[in-house]
Amino acid sequence: MTVSRVFRDSTRVSDDTRLRVLEAAREVGYQPNVAARALRTGEVDTLGFLVASHDSFRGPFHSECFAGFESVVSLRGLGVTVSIPSSAETLPQRARRLVAEGRCGALVIRFDRLEEGYIEALSTVGAPVVLVNYNPRARLEDYGVSAVGFDNHHAVQLAVRHVVSLGHRRIAYLGGTPGWIDADQREEGFRAAMEELELPVEEKWIQACDFGEGFATGHHGLGQILGRALPGPTAVVCASDEIATGAMASARQWGRSIPEDFSVVGFDDDQWSSFLSPPLTTVRHSGWFLGKQAGEILLERLDRPDTPPKRIVLETELVVRESTGPAPH
Amino acid sequence: MTVSRVFRDSTRVSDDTRLRVLEAAREVGYQPNVAARALRTGEVDTLGFLVASHDSFRGPFHSECFAGFESVVSLRGLGVTVSIPSSAETLPQRARRLVAEGRCGALVIRFDRLEEGYIEALSTVGAPVVLVNYNPRARLEDYGVSAVGFDNHHAVQLAVRHVVSLGHRRIAYLGGTPGWIDADQREEGFRAAMEELELPVEEKWIQACDFGEGFATGHHGLGQILGRALPGPTAVVCASDEIATGAMASARQWGRSIPEDFSVVGFDDDQWSSFLSPPLTTVRHSGWFLGKQAGEILLERLDRPDTPPKRIVLETELVVRESTGPAPH
DNA sequence: TTGTAGGCGTTATCAA
């Protein structure tokens, strides 16, 4: 009992006893057993990080985001468990199971695709949940779920405004994996931005690509667009840097020089993007900070369970490099 | 008791009873509690993935490796916990604590730097351990630790032989973070390969870079080399694709065209490397397969604790692209 | 095939 007190809250233990306990613990290598503690208290000192698919796990965003999360969580001595649902389970099902089995006491969740009822299902997993990069404008409080993300609409708007400010009017768009939240929001953002600027949205200049196969689908997607009758677009906005990179290769194959004949904007500001030829203009966001915020929200909710759900919108920033230039005449 | 039997091994339960139990469990959302099970059995059904630092976590290698690991482990219904030691703990200390606290029953460990006694310390963590990308030639069985990796010596040898076969004789080397296992092994491999081919190793043409800051240090490192008196090297072998990318930028700044005047070889075959200008010649290895193998080794040791430690050496492969060409005269 | 008893290591509660 005294040992327990020493390792939890050192109150009500004499300094002398505490030292002797710690010394003895060091000698035999004693560490409190988390399973027994969890069993007794009903509180699990492990946080979960649930990613929808291996595809989104391997994307450029994940490492950063998880590293930010891990850094705040492990600072508190809590464990971190990572999970990717198999094809046999939906993401909310996996979330519920993780909590029901006692594998984690709170969860960060990163969706890719959002099926009907998912958010609602999450509200009953029985542990605090933070969605990472879910549209922060959506009504989430109703379901008691927090969210931290950046504003995809605004981010794409930055990209569109930039190429328009360079004189471009005929603008194509290469989207992400259809159905994925980020992809859908960015495409909506593109359409809204074009509309706002009173520019026509040509459906034949909008191609869906695939986040997991960005290079190949970006290449193919722009090929579909540039292969059509002239006049074609003079610029393309892309849903990821990988897609933009494939698109740049395609543009060159179609005889366009970048940025003289054709401008390209990416999304993510991947660290490779400034080393492409030409260096890629793109939209920057901080995955690390996103993960850190998500972790902090969960820690706060664990400390004070009555904390209401939060929504945090992080900044995005346009990084202008050399893949964009004045529209050709 | 009957419920317990149904959820573990369905033997010795009548079909009728089993169905009724499963139905009732579904209704109330019952899942066996892992903490209670672990407490009773003394076996933890969670595997750990321990990475030395945030730097190696964010490297190109990690996502792939972890994804491979996760895929085999979660297929078996086991949990996965990820850990990165804070500055207050060494990696073996963290490993021991994870096991002592009961957070995992077996561990994959990815070192960056290897201090004296680390391996020995790992042999006493009290759970099976697999080192990922530790030199598979080292004597590990003594310590009861498994290892899976590729042969850095051989991999760099592929790179050196390639440029030598193109007629290069004056070859520079840009290494990784000094002290990191992979960096040291690759540099040794470079020296050995040069020696084998009876080519001189010029110390002034060997520069240490930094895996975590590959682009910047690769750029700077090659600058140091090309800034010296002529004749300079005609080719450089690099410890990572990021370093090679920085080096290519530097070579261009020094007026060298690639590959006409100067050849560059990378290491990792990052997915971006084929989209650089020119596409990068590099050494390919499979992080995903590495992680998968590591997971399988642990699962086997958990199934049959008497399984002896294993060493697995995976293949590497030279991918020839356009950053290497015949040596200039 | 099903059920009972006991204990894994911890902590809440109460007693000393």
Place this chain on the structure above:
DNA sequence: TTGATAACGCCTACAA
């Protein structure tokens, strides 16, 4: 300030 007791949910061993 310290210690005794019981219970968290599960599984091993044994009994019915």
